[in-house]
Amino acid sequence: MTVDRLFESALARHRAGRWGEAEKFCRQILSQNPDHTGALHLMGLLLARGSRLDEAIQFLQRAIALSPDNAVYYVDLSAVFTIKKQLSDAIDASRRAIAIKPDLAEAHRNLANALKDSGQTGEAIIAAREAIRLKPEMATAHAILGDALNRTGRHDEAVAAFQKCLALQPTLAIARVNLGIALADKGQFDDAIAQYHQAISLQPNMPEAHNNLGSAWKEKGKLNDAIAAYQQAIRIKPDFADAYSNLGVILKDKWQLDEALPYLQRATQLSPGSAEMHNNLGGGLNDLGRLHEAITCYRRALQLKPDFAEAHSNLLFTLTSLPDMDAEAIFAEHRAWAERHAAAFARQTIAHANDRSPDRRLRIGYLSADFRRHSVGYFLLWLLERHDHQNFEIVGYSNVQRPDDFTERMKRSCDSWRNIRAMKDEAVADLIRRDGIDILVDLSGHTAGGRLLVLARKPAPVQVTWLGYANTTGIPAIDYRLTDALADPPGAADALNVEKLWRLPTCAWCYHPPDEAPDVQARPAGPITFGCFNAFAKINEKTIALWADLLNRVPASRLLLKSAGAGQESSRTCLTARFAELGITGDRIEMLGRTPDARDHMKLYGRVDVALDTYPYHGTTTTCEALWMGVPVVTLAGRTHVSRVGVSLLTSAGLPELIAQSPEDYLRIAASLADDLPRLTESRQTLRAKLRASPLMDGARFTSDMESAYRQMWRAWCARA
Numbered sequence: 208m209t210v211d212r213l214f215e216s217a218l219a220r221h222r223a224g225r226w227g228e229a230e231k232f233c234r235q236i237l238s239q240n241p242d243h244t245g246a247l248h249l250m251g252l253l254l255a256r257g258s259r260l261d262e263a264i265q266f267l268q269r270a271i272a273l274s275p276d277n278a279v280y281y282v283d284l285s286a287v288f289t290i291k292k293q294l295s296d297a298i299d300a301s302r303r304a305i306a307i308k309p310d311l312a313e314a315h316r317n318l319a320n321a322l323k324d325s326g327q328t329g330e331a332i333i334a335a336r337e338a339i340r341l342k343p344e345m346a347t348a349h350a351i352l353g354d355a356l357n358r359t360g361r362h363d364e365a366v367a368a369f370q371k372c373l374a375l376q377p378t379l380a381i382a383r384v385n386l387g388i389a390l391a392d393k394g395q396f397d398d399a400i401a402q403y404h405q406a407i408s409l410q411p412n413m414p415e416a417h418n419n420l421g422s423a424w425k426e427k428g429k430l431n432d433a434i435a436a437y438q439q440a441i442r443i444k445p446d447f448a449d450a451y452s453n454l455g456v457i458l459k460d461k462w463q464l465d466e467a468l469p470y471l472q473r474a475t476q477l478s479p480g481s482a483e484m485h486n487n488l489g490g491g492l493n494d495l496g497r498l499h500e501a502i503t504c505y506r507r508a509l510q511l512k513p514d515f516a517e518a519h520s521n522l523l524f525t526l527t528s529l530p531d532m533d534a535e536a537i538f539a540e541h542r543a544w545a546e547r548h549a550a551a552f553a554r555q556t557i558a559h560a561n562d563r564s565p566d567r568r569l570r571i572g573y574l575s576a577d578f579r580r581h582s583v584g585y586f587l588l589w590l591l592e593r594h595d596h597q598n599f600e601i602v603g604y605s606n607v608q609r610p611d612d613f614t615e616r617m618k619r620s621c622d623s624w625r626n627i628r629a630m631k632d633e634a635v636a637d638l639i640r641r642d643g644i645d646i647l648v649d650l651s652g653h654t655a656g657g658r659l660l661v662l663a664r665k666p667a668p669v670q671v672t673w674l675g676y677a678n679t680t681g682i683p684a685i686d687y688r689l690t691d692a693l694a695d696p697p698g699a700a701d702a703l704n705v706e707k708l709w710r711l712p713t714c715a716w717c718y719h720p721p722d723e724a725p726d727v728q729a730r731p732a733g734p735i736t737f738g739c740f741n742a743f744a745k746i747n748e749k750t751i752a753l754w755a756d757l758l759n760r761v762p763a764s765r766l767l768l769k770s771a772g773a774g775q776e777s778s779r780t781c782l783t784a785r786f787a788e789l790g791i792t793g794d795r796i797e798m799l800g801r802t803p804d805a806r807d808h809m810k811l812y813g814r815v816d817v818a819l820d821t822y823p824y825h826g827t828t829t830t831c832e833a834l835w836m837g838v839p840v841v842t843l844a845g846r847t848h849v850s851r852v853g854v855s856l857l858t859s860a861g862l863p864e865l866i867a868q869s870p871e872d873y874l875r876i877a878a879s880l881a882d883d884l885p886r887l888t889e890s891r892q893t894l895r896a897k898l899r900a901s902p903l904m905d906g907a908r909f910t911s912d913m914e915s916a917y918r919q920m921w922r923a924w925c926a927r928a
Contacts, residue, residue: 210236214245226253244274248283255287263287278308285317289324297321312342316351323355331355346376350385357389360631365389380410384419391423394629399423414444418453425457428609433457448478452487459491462771462801467491475504482512486521493525495772496743501525516548516660520653527678527849528824530747534847538703541681544653545705549663549682559668561645563925571599571917572644572667574627575675576606576656578617580805582828583650583675588613588719589906590913591620599914602642604635606656632660639666646917649685652676669920672706673715677824677849679704687920689913691715693855695848703847709916713902714859716852717909718831723806727837727891728813735764735881738815738838740808740829743772745821751782754819755789757874761881767797767815769808774800812836816887817880823850830856834898837891841877843867859903 217232230253236246251267254260267284274280281304288297301318304311319334335352338345353368369386372379387402403420406413421436434457440450455470471488478484489504505522508515523544526537573591577583594601603621606628607614618624623642627635635658639647647667651657652675662670665684672680673689680688688706694715695701695708737757739746746768758764772778783793802808809832812818818833820826820842830840830853842853844866857865867873880887898904 210240210243214243214249217246217249221249221253226256229253242273244270244277244280247273248277248280251287252283255283255290260287260291264291276307278304278311278314281307282311282313282317285314285321289317289321292324294321294325298325310341312338312345312348315341316345316348319348319351319355323351323358328355328358332359344375346372346379346382349375350379350382353382353389354385357385357392360392360634362389362393366393378409380406380413380416383409384413384416387416387419387423391419391426392629394626396423396426400427412443414440414447414450417443418447418450421450421453421457425453425460426608430457430461446477448474448481448484451477452481452484455491456487459494462494462774464491464495464772465775465777468495468777480511482508482515482518485511486515486518489518489521489525493521493744494742495775495778496746498525498528498744498747514548516544519544519548520657520659523653523678523681524676525744528744528747530749530823534703538679538681541679542705543681545663545681545683549660549684552660552663552665553684555664557640557665559640561643561668565922565925566918568597569599569645569917569921570602570643572602572604572639572642572647573621573650574604574606574647574658574661575650576608576654576658577651577675578603578605578607578614579609579611580613584613584617585719585721585828585831586674586716587650588617588620589717590910591617593906593910594620595910595914596622599917602644604639606651606658608656627658632658633664635661636664636666645669645921646671648673649680650675652678652680669924671709671920677827677852678847679706681705689715689916690848691855693858694851696851699846700848709920711909711912711916713908713912714855716827716831716856716859716903717906718835718898718903719906720831720835720904721805721809723804724809724835725806725813727895728810730816730884730888730891731814735761735816736767736814737761737764737817737819737877737881738767738769738812738833739819739821739826740769740812740832741821741824741826743768743770743778745824745826746782747821748785750821751785752789753822753870753873755786755791757819757877758786758791758795759789760874760878764881765795765797766791766819767799767811769799769802769811771801773798808832809836812838817841817877819877820853823847825850825853827852827856831898831903834860834862834894837894839865839880839887839890839894841865841867841873841880843870843873856903860898860901 213232213236217229220229233246233250236243247266247270251263254263264287267280271280281300285297285300288300298321301314304314315334315338319331322331322334332355335348338348349368349372353365356368357365366389369382372382383402383406387399391399400423403416406416417436417440421433424433424436437450437454440447451470452474455467458467468491471491474484475488485504485508489501493501502525505518508518523540526532526540601621602623604625604627644667646669649662649672652672654675659680659682663682663684670685671687671689672685683705685706687709688704689709691714692710701708758766779798783796786796812833815838818838818840820840822843823845825842833840842857844851844854854866865876867876
């Protein structure tokens with residue numbers, strides 16, 4: 208058979224999908240004529256189909272060397288380079304094809320795809336539009352355009368591009384997946400789920416479809432469905448790092464931390480260069496109280512992706528919990544965050560056109576990811592429900608992932624409500640400007656879901672941070688941090704904050720107990736039980752040593768710990784071993800996990816005689832919960848805000864005698880309480896009424912103090928005109 212007949216046979220089998228036979232014919236041709244460009248080109252395509260990419264590149268390059276003016280060869284070479292993630296080579300090959308044949312639509316399409324994957328989305332959009340101009344019926348060009356548009360936040364245009372693609376080629380499963388991503392980015396999760404299901408029906412073994420379906424189910428709060436989808440993605444593609452990480456994150460969200468950790472670790476092993484994987488692993492380690500390991504993960508994420516603001520915020524939050532971290536060093540880290548992520552926006556500040564009348568009705572915006580059953584919610588609710596709407600118009604900017612009954616209650620308390628969950632930071636800032644907000648109050652800081660880069664753009668003339676984060680934000684665009692003189696004594700505290708500290712006249716918190724809280728229970732018979740329900744990450748070596756001293760000082764006493772981290776087997780094993788080293792046997796330590804039901808959670812305080820605050824990071828909600836359930840709380844006063852929250856809360860509650868000034872003082876107060884059963888009995892009978900009558904639960908007074916602060920801040924801004 209002649210070489211020409213052999214090549215015709217190879218092409219026929221290639222068109223018929225008989226690729227193994229086509230390869231055999233090509234190799235037979237090349238054994239007779241090593242310079243047969245057609246066979247070299249076809250071999251490149253066949254090898255690429257079989258994922259033998261390096262060999263494919265060699266054959267295509269040999270074909271190009273023999274036929275350097277063949278634009279199609281460059282087009283196919285660019286496609287293989289893109290698959291290999293050799294994007295600069297892919298871009299170069301596409302541009303060479305265009306130089307040879309400027310009207311070759313496939314060359315512009317491949318250029319767009321490589322530019323998109325290399326992050327050059329603006330140029331990718333131009334190239335994709337040129338491909339579409341040359342060949343409007345090219346479905347893949349519309350798909351690439353949609354992907355590039357979606358990456359730039361132009362979600363509506365992206366959806367239109369994907370819809371055009373699917374009108375041309377309805378069975379293109381990857382286009383349906385990408386349309387689902389664009390719809391999810393718009394917050395249309397039901398529509399996204401429908402697209403993912405259609406993609407799966409077209410291509411059941413497409414791991415990306417299952418992975419994205421899991422993410423959409425997660426946003427809908429259907430966590431078990433999400434887990435099943437991620438697990439299916441992993442079954443199809445056992446080395447799918449994204450699916451491992453997503454599954455780990457959702458297990459962490461369900462507080463199944465020991466189960467989550469292996470998935471998070473596997474993701475970093477599969478994708479060691481992914482900043483996102485290291486950040487997610489850091490979150491799991493932090494929740495287990497393994498703070499130094501978490502910090503290592505966050506720092507690695509920032510090495511890989513220096514502009515990763517979320518990982519940097521997570522690092523700051525974890526540093527705040529360390530017992531030996533110098534306050535000035537933590538302050539410097541916050542300043543570094545602002546310099547890296549927020550400074551550029553300070554140079555783009557837009558002048559505010561707000562009416563400068565000092566006494567007019569003010570528009571107050573509250574921005575938070577925690578308008579829900581969350582610690583923030585229990586201190587925010589009464590303020591929202593008591594605002595004077597004649598003098599203050601209240602707008603809520605909600606970044607809540609899964610709204611609940613608290614969300615609806617807070618929403619009803621606002622004059623206007625904006626769901627910003629699916630909006631980019633710049634779009635949120637523009638919305639706040641259009642809404643004419645006079646004072647914008649951040650309630651999240653560097654915690655999960657925070658939108659500090661919105662405030663960095665200075666969308667409101669006066670900006671305040673309060674409640675959600677126990678430290679400075681580090682951002683000069685935020686004018687004030689609301690606090691009080693006990694949590695932040697005048698003097699040294701001022702030097703540790705970028706914002707001006709605005710001290711409320713009494714307490715910076717006003718507690719709203721859960722409506723489901725049960726009545727205070729009588730003390731059960733049995734040994735004295737100390738308890739701590741604070742986050743496990745707040746329990747460090749120094750705190751453990753202090754508690755061990757207390758348990759040794761009060762014979763037969765027990766310690767009850769309750770938190771998501773405390774409920775993990777790895778935590779129990781580690782902590783009981785540490786207490787054993789300090790002379791406390793495991794039968795004196797009880798560790799319970801998270802209780803989803805608020806009533807059941809509050810009821811467990813009935814088993815506690817004396818609540819022990821953590822140090823340096825005090826509890827806030829847990830302190831108030833314990834007092835509401837008749838349990839005295841002992842706290843150790845420190846130098847900075849995180850270690851002085853308990854000072855403010857207990858003073859406001861009328862219990863300054865429970866504030867220790869030294870570790871020995873802490874032990875003395877706690878042991879004295881344990882030795883005085885009549886006093887503990889009296890606490891259960893009187894603390895709730897005492898708390899209810901205290902400034903800590905005086906919603907009317909607190910709201911008046913807050914509104915007075917807002918008015919004074921506004922007048923100060925007006926006076927600077």
